[in-house]
Amino acid sequence: MAKKTIDTPLLDQLESGPGPSFVTNLKRLAKDSDYMADPVSQLETSSQHRKGYWKGGTVGVFGYGGGIIPRFTELKDENHQPLFPEAAEFHTLRIQPPAGMHYTSDLLRKICDAWVDNGGSGLLGFHGQSGDLMLQGCKTEDVQRAFDAFNEMGFDLGGAGPALRTSMSCVGAARCEHSNFDEAKALRYVINNNIDDMHRPALPYKFKFKFSGCPNDCVNAIQRSDFATIGTWRDNIRVNEEQVRDYYKAHGMNDLVNDVISKCPTKAITLVPSDKFQASEHVYAANLGDGNTLCIDNKNCVRCMHCLNVIPGGLRTGLDKGVTILIGGKSVLKIGATMGTVVVPFMKLESDEDFERLNELARNAIDFFAENALEHERTGEMIERIGIANFLEGMDLPVDPNMISEPRANPYFRSDDWDEQVEKWNEYKQSTAA
């Protein structure tokens, strides 16, 4: 019989109600584990006092400088001894999951076995906000053997501190028709080729990559990563006329107009009488069979995904697929949240050379960050401070009007190199036309 927790009147209230309860999960562990009983008592105390009682520290595994989140209780008695002794050390191991967070039932059981057989508390978090599988609750003396067990199974520690962080990719090519590149391969190519920066934190602050297969951006790359790789395509939306007609039959004209045509952000979709419709290189269409034809002006399509979301299968991504790279997304600290902005409007991501080019860009972005950011400054903040033009120059990336919402509206710039800049533009135009 394990030791009892203190009475938990507040936590108990979270065991009722229709949703799954983490309290029930914690108590199931605490029932026969001293090691979990005390953290539950601490959690109840925190709820009662509305105060956190963990402090950080330094705990690691041999050869690595990060990946463990150390936690020591601060809830002490009058003699400065832990009030709940088993909560004295309760560290988290961040483990990188398989890209796309795929697991077999067998793997899940092996994870459980490895965790509880090597000193772990038995508590797991699927997953943290950066995408780590979190093994929560491990004493300092057990951290190394717990890591060894997972490392032998093919898992590696994730990132923590001023380092490259664990990445995420959407389900993508594994199960989604909107996928525009191999998200899992891109994640593994970039992360695993730069893994030294994850395991040996030496950057000014954290650096995150995220990979979304299309502009729906299901892993929130644009807001949550310093370097967002988001799938897109250059050619026309593919139209499957039969499936567009299926949608039309099921939904009717009102839905087609209100939900599809009028919600196109650039008014690139129109309805024309079928006998007036003229096909052209960039205009694709679906004859609805009632005298109307749905026309898509692909030159004016911004690949927002809305119409593809509404008519899945009927409207699909093009075949000339690739990615847009956006840099500088981050959360609040210190200047306020920043969105990633375009630095590469389009690049192919199919051949080995393409993946190598992506990795070179990634490496350059990390190196530029390492050399130019101030301590505790994210890439978005660094760019805010130095200006995107300097960042692009440092990264050797050509300027492109797709990088802006609109040109400057003030005259505060030095223009004595205007002719030189025009020459660069001409060269860039020639290189992209080739």
Place this chain on the structure above:
Amino acid sequence: MAELRPPIESGAPDPMPYMHPVMVKNYGKWAFHSHPKPGVLYHRAESGDEVWTVKAGTARQLDHYTVRELADIADKYADGFVRFTIRSNIEYMGTEESKVEPLIKALNDKGYPIGGTANSVSMIAHTQGFLHCDIPGSDASGAAKAVMDELHHEFINCEMPNRVKLSTSCCEINCGGQADIAIIMQHTKPPKINHDLVANVCERPSVVARCPVAAIRPALVNGKPSLEVDEKKCICCGACYPPCPPMQINDPEHSKFAIWVGGKNSNARSKPTFHKLVASGLPNNLPRLPEVAEVVKKILYTYKADGKPWERMNDWIERIGWPAFFEKTGLPFTKDHIDNWRGSRVNLNASTHIRF
């Protein structure tokens, strides 16, 4: 001492060995999806192969018994392959439609709700909170559980104009992230400084550098090197607390919750948006945060009644305008809603565009 084992720096594992064979076979070759019912997705590949997905909510913080139970369900009622979403839902993939209903029943019987797809309210993305964070102002898992219980019907049904993503965070760093509705701790008082500890615990110049409004300066207090805060300038953001724990920002009474709406990371229709402040000053009333839940429901059900199909929260507000948002939800509009941070002029109404 035993010889230490050098790590194998293998990085992110290859997902292929853990992926359903039909998904491996049709990798990158999917053609169509539909949404047969809440919590169920159907995908068809160009080859004609089909996959049914059943999505269930979890508590995110799982004990190993629960993980084994989820694994057993995968073996007994599906093909043994699962994945997790970024909102900690579990997805079971299988190739036989006939297995869908028994799988749903097995999950429901064990207390896992089925839903979170399409125009439903998905699980709240949340942070560690009191369970494992070193700087939390509240219990994140508890907030997520309490609020999701109130919104259970909206998780298992698809009755919203479009998908709704929620998040909760226990400090202003906002690890929970941007969302249609975000519940975020908002401190209201400057840090309480334990001057005896600052010199030993904090690297003072870097603490000074963390402050977004330059309100912190080095000072000698009681003869000891410490830091002092210009409380008139302080915006109570708590940025100084992580690098300097003696600058306690969390306050059981004065740390409140704020509600933000209209964050969207998808590019669909409008460009991605950040969430905006709509309410603050809500008490940290654990464990069930009734005041927070009430405001969340007020916003959610106003959107549900007034939003048009496919409008996300931000699309709806963009269409009706912010004055109508405050009128329809009954939430008070205050000077604190008016942005006065850098670049805020672009958020003012520089026009006579006014709805009467």
